[in-house]
Amino acid sequence: MPPDDVLLSEEVVRKVARLSKLAPSDEQISLYRRQLSDVLSLMSALRSLDLAGVEPLAHVGEARNRLRNDEPGPTIPRDQVLSLAPDRSPPFIKVPKVLGEGGGA
Amino acid sequence: MTGNARPTAGEVIDTIRRGELTCRQAVENALAAARTHAALNACVELWDEPALQRADELDRLIASGVSPPPLAGLAFGVKANICTTLGRTTCASRMLADYRSPFEATAVRKLREAGAIPIASLNMDEFGMGSSGENSAHGPTLNPWDHARVPGGSSSGGAAAVAAGFLPLALGSDTGGSIRQPAAMCGVVGIKPTYGRISRLGLVAYASSLDQIGPIAADVHGVALALTHLCGFDPDDATSADLPVPDFTRDLLADPGPVRVAVPRQARLGSNHPDVTAAFERALDDLRAIGAETIDVEMPMLDAAVNAYYIVATAEASSNLARYDGVRYGRRAQNTASLEELYTRSRTEGFGPEVQRRIMLGTHVLSSGYADEFYVTALRARRVIKQEFDAAFSLGCCAVATPTAPNPAFRLGEKASDPASMYLEDVYTVGVNLAGLPAISVPMGLSTSLGTPLPLGLQLIAPAFEESSILNLAARFESRVGHFSPLA
Numbered sequence: 001m002p003p004d005d006v007l008l009s010e011e012v013v014r015k016v017a018r019l020s021k022l023a024p025s026d027e028q029i030s031l032y033r034r035q036l037s038d039v040l041s042l043m044s045a046l047r048s049l050d051l052a053g054v055e056p057l058a059h060v061g062e063a064r065n066r067l068r069n070d071e072p073g074p075t076i077p078r079d080q081v082l083s084l085a086p087d088r089s090p091p092f093i094k095v096p097k098v099l100g101e102g103g104g105a
Numbered sequence: 106m107t108g109n110a111r112p113t114a115g116e117v118i119d120t121i122r123r124g125e126l127t128c129r130q131a132v133e134n135a136l137a138a139a140r141t142h143a144a145l146n147a148c149v150e151l152w153d154e155p156a157l158q159r160a161d162e163l164d165r166l167i168a169s170g171v172s173p174p175p176l177a178g179l180a181f182g183v184k185a186n187i188c189t190t191l192g193r194t195t196c197a198s199r200m201l202a203d204y205r206s207p208f209e210a211t212a213v214r215k216l217r218e219a220g221a222i223p224i225a226s227l228n229m230d231e232f233g234m235g236s237s238g239e240n241s242a243h244g245p246t247l248n249p250w251d252h253a254r255v256p257g258g259s260s261s262g263g264a265a266a267v268a269a270g271f272l273p274l275a276l277g278s279d280t281g282g283s284i285r286q287p288a289a290m291c292g293v294v295g296i297k298p299t300y301g302r303i304s305r306l307g308l309v310a311y312a313s314s315l316d317q318i319g320p321i322a323a324d325v326h327g328v329a330l331a332l333t334h335l336c337g338f339d340p341d342d343a344t345s346a347d348l349p350v351p352d353f354t355r356d357l358l359a360d361p362g363p364v365r366v367a368v369p370r371q372a373r374l375g376s377n378h379p380d381v382t383a384a385f386e387r388a389l390d391d392l393r394a395i396g397a398e399t400i401d402v403e404m405p406m407l408d409a410a411v412n413a414y415y416i417v418a419t420a421e422a423s424s425n426l427a428r429y430d431g432v433r434y435g436r437r438a439q440n441t442a443s444l445e446e447l448y449t450r451s452r453t454e455g456f457g458p459e460v461q462r463r464i465m466l467g468t469h470v471l472s473s474g475y476a477d478e479f480y481v482t483a484l485r486a487r488r489v490i491k492q493e494f495d496a497a498f499s500l501g502c503c504a505v506a507t508p509t510a511p512n513p514a515f516r517l518g519e520k521a522s523d524p525a526s527m528y529l530e531d532v533y534t535v536g537v538n539l540a541g542l543p544a545i546s547v548p549m550g551l552s553t554s555l556g557t558p559l560p561l562g563l564q565l566i567a568p569a570f571e572e573s574s575i576l577n578l579a580a581r582f583e584s585r586v587g588h589f590s591p592l593a
Contacts, residue, residue, distance in 0.1 A: 013465070020423065020468045021430075022461055023453045036466055038525040039415065043470075046412045046482045056484030057491060059314045060300050060541030060569075066343050076207045084207070086437035095432055098444050 174220030200455030210307025227262030257287030282534025289562025423467030509562030
């Protein structure tokens with residue numbers, strides 16, 4: 001892959017920020033672009049390794065699932081959970097309009 | 106070699122058990138000392154009231170003649186990403202500036218049940234993301250050896266507090282070296298146990314396949330003591346190991362007979378600071394002097410560990426930190442017109458720059474067109490790293506030895522604007538997390554070429570669930586090399 005592909009374009013940085021639900025300022029975008037490009041060029045050393053045929057390892061516990069009986073146990077009281085929400089109208093958590101004008105989620 | 110000017114965890118407990126100190130006095134002393142050292146900025150907040158209340162309870166128990174729990178009166182600090190119900194759990198983030206956890210981490214509960222008393226929330230790099238303690242919404246923690254230098258990170262407050270002598274024990278977390286590296290840079294002992302040894306319930310997730318809780322203390326005995334009470338199966342953590350937990354303090358100094366230690370050629374990087382190189386070679390001499398045979402091994406994939414780590418860790422972080430949306434808890438941006446704007450502005454206002462960088466990096470390496478190139482490649486490297494450790498252990502080695510960090514503590518601000526160079530500070534620690542292994546950092550000497558003496562750490566890495574063997578080796582090494590205190 002050509003080296004200019006390593007240096008992230010401003011467009012890619014803006015897209016990644018959008019996917020991350022972050023809205024950095026123009027100044028931060030240009031700083032992140034440089035810093036993330038530095039880090040990615042460090043990461044790209046992996047490309048030179050011969051890893052063909054190696055099975056990826058996502059977790060040292062591999063695919064061991066632990067199941068337990070479906071029995072109700074103690075839970076955190078609803079009032080306590082609701083009290084953590086920045087805006088609420090018990091028993092609901094309030095958010096801005098989701099549908100219609102101003103929605104767009 | 107200097108004496109240990111700090112009260113060790115074992116000494117505090119023995120003094121209380123002998124009746125020379127009440128639990129209340131022990132807690133009051135620790136709280137007063139924490140205030141004396143406020144300039145270090147190691148603590149987010151102190152929990153005087155519940156701590157003294159618990160101390161009085163234990164004192165009454167002792168006075169009534171009932172045999173007290175094993176850690177009675179031992180004050181400890183809790184890294185700000187481990188949940189307690191005593192105060193705020195901020196993760197050193199604006200996002201969780203006022204967050205009060207509705208539940209307690211299993212690790213904190215187990216220490217409390219053993220009689221230890223949580224007295225402080227400890228400063229850290231935001232959400233565990235950093236190697237210097239500088240990425241904190243509460244401001245940086247200072248290194249007690251030299252206030253112009255970083256204490257390491259991300260368990261910055263814990264290592265600084267133990268080094269300064271005001272806490273005999275701190276709970277940290279380690280995703281890529283966050284217990285071991287600050288322990289090394291502050292001259293104290295820190296251990297990251299095997300993945301699954303200590304419950305992660307109540308540890309705020311950064312990279313779930315790598316995160317582990319572990320203790321920091323002034324000596325090897327202190328971490329062994331804490332580990333004995335912290336480990337164990339927790340049905341509420343799906344990755345918790347259901348294995349027996351030994352008393353890690355037993356046989357700590359026993360002679361295990363001939364042991365073999367692997368020294369990877371990749372641990373002797375030419376880019377190591379010369380003081381680190383010299384101290385590491387002396388440490389290998391000391392290991393030989395206590396009866397260990399050292400053998401040279403090749404672990405070529407260790408060179409790629411930082412690359413693989415920052416891909417895996419940030420990929421997991423981008424997913425874990427998606428939960429901070431300003432809706433159910435944490436910071437919410439004001440006056441937003443839409444749900445989308447609420448999410449985006451809450452996150453942009455709530456997360457510091459390093460957390461934003463790591464979320465973006467993780468999002469990028471997982472995004473369409475890049476996932477194979479970065480994420481899947483990193484997972485392949487991860488398997489090879491694990492295989493290389495296995496190969497070293499299969500040569501009959503009970504441990505792999507490396508320096509904990511390639512440099513002594515650096516200056517505040519020195520690497521703050523250069524994340525790539527900051528990430529390289531983790532070169533020796535991240536492979537351990539990728540392989541899920543236990544590893545301890547124990548002081549191995551002082552760097553003396555930088556004006557002020559600065560402590561350096563030796564890292565000893567063991568096979569999974571073989572914490573006992575590196576605790577034994579580290580304890581015998583410590584007996585030979587001594588303790589290093591900024592107070593001495």
